Amino acid sequence: MSLNVEHLPESTLSVPQPLRLIDDAGRAVAPDETGGLTLPDPATLLSLYRRMVVARRFDVQVTALTRQGRLATYPSALGQEACEIAAVAALDSGDWLFPTYRDSIALLTRGVKPEQILASFRGDWHSGYDAYEHKIAPQATPLATQALHAVGLATAAKLKRDSTVALTLLGDGATSEGDTHEALNFAAVWQAPVVFLVQNNQFAISVPLDKQMRCRTIADKAIGYGMPGYYVDGNDVAAMYAVTSAAVQNARAGQGPTLIEGLTYRMEAHTNSDDPSRYRDAGDLEIWRRRDPIARLDTFLSESGALSDRERADILLEAEDLAASTRDCMTRTAPVDPLELFDHLYATPRTALREQRDFLATELADYADHAAHAADATQSGATR
Structure with missing residues (x-):
């Protein structure tokens, strides 16, 4: 029997709208459009806002230091704050984070000192912090290797009957790696308490998403592994926090792994050695500037009365203090033994x-x- 491909129907699967709770303009999404998500309380949102503002100031400062030659390289996460801060906020202190080289602000938010985070980027150590103290694995430069490590730790936790959950951060490019497939498959088969959070910033260095895969969304791949998959507005920290928190709690309750895709955008270059103008449109950059995760939450909190001018000023002062201390530690010569x-x-x-x-x-x-x-x-x- 032969198959006449000319008579196959066109696919009717359109790309869905990502889950969101706060839209680009800073307004709450109508309850019937939230996909059943509940907006976090004002205190939680204010805490997420503070963390994002501080994290961005750190990121901008480190990028400047890199351009001054203080660091060998630095992969910025500017524009991706909602994904990273939501991931860290959803974890308990005993849970483990498995980051990539781009996730320095996640480390900062989890309590790692700037000089420890930046040690590897200035060539001092591969990892300048104590992984066991912070429950953070070394930042992985090889794509997707940390996904397997997360599954291994989560499986061990399940066998030991403790409540530890592992969360691994991935990029869209990493999902094309065999290690990601093995990690997702192993986690699903063994129902490991692990959360896979993919920051889809739409470029694997210079390769756009439509040149990496044909599926509607990365989250759709979850069905092939037999786990839940969620496609979320990665610039809406409220939605990212709600989905990630639920996934972490489900994993802790023995309900297995979850795949989350946060749709976001990498505002800076891949690293300081990259020229993004060679492969992406400046017009797209402007579109994503209008979807800024910090600006939209600022608008929402301000209009709801949860963020005052005084509170905003205090947060900005905290961010500037961190930037100053980061400059200080990076201008000191590192001891060499x-x-x-x-x-x-x-x-x-x-x-x-x-x-x-x-x-x-x-x-x-x-x-x-x-x-x-x-x-x-x-x-x-x-x-x-």
Whole structure:
């Protein structure tokens, strides 16, 4: 039997509207258009607003420092604050976050200090923070590898019968990786307590979404794995928080994983070494500026009376204080200890490495002695 493809019907599946609670203009969406979501209370929204404003000021400051040569590279998350802040706010202190290289503001919001976040971007350490202290895995540069790590931790938590949930942040490009498929499939089969939050900023570096996949939405892929999938306005922090919180609680209750797609936009370049004008339209950038996640929540909170001018000023002052402290820590020269090359390689140091370390330590000590003698000689000559 042959199939006549000329007579196949055209697809009638149109791209759905993403779930939202607050629209682009800062107005509450009509109850019959929310998909059953409930608007978070004013105190929660005000907290989310504060976190986004502080996070953006940090992001802008770090981008400026990178352009000044203080950091080797930095992937900005400007415009994606709603996805990242909602993700962190939905987690309990004992839950684990598995971020990508672009998710520095998520780390900041979860309590990691700026100098620890930026250590890897200035070349000090691969990860400058204690993963166990903050319950945050190292920021993953290889696409999607952290998704598998999240599923592994979540599965272990389930086997141990504890209440830990793992949430992993992904980009749209990462969903084209085999690691993402394996993570989603494994999580669904084992009903692991993990949430996959895809920040669809519509470009995998320079590759637009329509060149990556043919499906309507990334969230649609969830049905193939047998898990819930949600397509959310990624610039509406209220909707992102409502959906992500529900997914985290469902995972904690033993109901398995969830795939969430937050539709957003990357306002800055992929990194400081990228020229986005070569592959995206400036007109699209202006459209997304009008969908700014902070501006829309500011409008909503102001018009509802939940955000006063005094409160806004206090938040801006907090953001400026953070920017100043970030500048201070990035203008200080990082201490360099060559002997760190031998740290954290083996639980029990090998003899050969111990001998190499001792040799280098002797060389460094001799060099320090020589430099000190030379300095003394110079000083003596200057005082004669």
